[in-house]
Amino acid sequence: MTATPLLSFDLERTYPAPPERVWTAFTDADLLRRWACPDPTWYVSSCEVDPREGGGYRLLFGPRPAGDAYTEAATFAVFEPVERLVLDVLTTADGVSETTRCTVLLLPEGTGTRLELTVEGIEDGETAEHLRTGWTLCLEGIATELGTET
């Protein structure tokens, strides 16, 4: 679809850390869970990451104590370490279902990183299907891994 100012916005930050570390913060579950839910009255009760193209992350977060009112499932539509990450994000809660596409660009700047984020609102149908497919594969992958360990 055509991106317009009404349907998307950009954010930018500069961090005093190299792109490798910023990339890891998006793709390592222990790090991701520490910044994904900045509201101190909420917390992340579960965080899984499958760090590869077609993989994604799955976060459960919400108000304490349960911390599971919201599910955020993202598929990594583009996974180019440590430069570009495109996420199709499906957020669901009671009666709420919202799909966004987030594009994260990491640009080296001196010893730090400039992060450029674009968030677009997108239509449900096709992307939701894409997300479901991605997550089925991801969960199958986890199941296989668990199976071989036991």
Add this chain to the structure above:
Amino acid sequence: MVHHQFAALGDPTRLAIVERLARGPASAGDLASPTTLSLPAVLKHLRVLEDAGLVTTVKRGRVRECRLCDDALVAVAEWTARQQALWSARLDALGTLLEET
């Protein structure tokens, strides 16, 4: 509803119609004349905008008057504000994390 609105606004012609109506009501003919679109094509786009709750049209004699709904873009604005607040807070928290570790 917001997804219907995104879909409706995702088309450049319909976005142009909404931008024009933001300046005041217009007839379907007025909307068609500065473009290469036929009147039936404009009416088709108007129908999509009506279904999305963005535009209302009233037939006055032989003219169909179109106007933007009062709260047309509220859902879109709310979506943007909510998403912007979320990601802004996240990126700040990410900055704090990168400084700490």
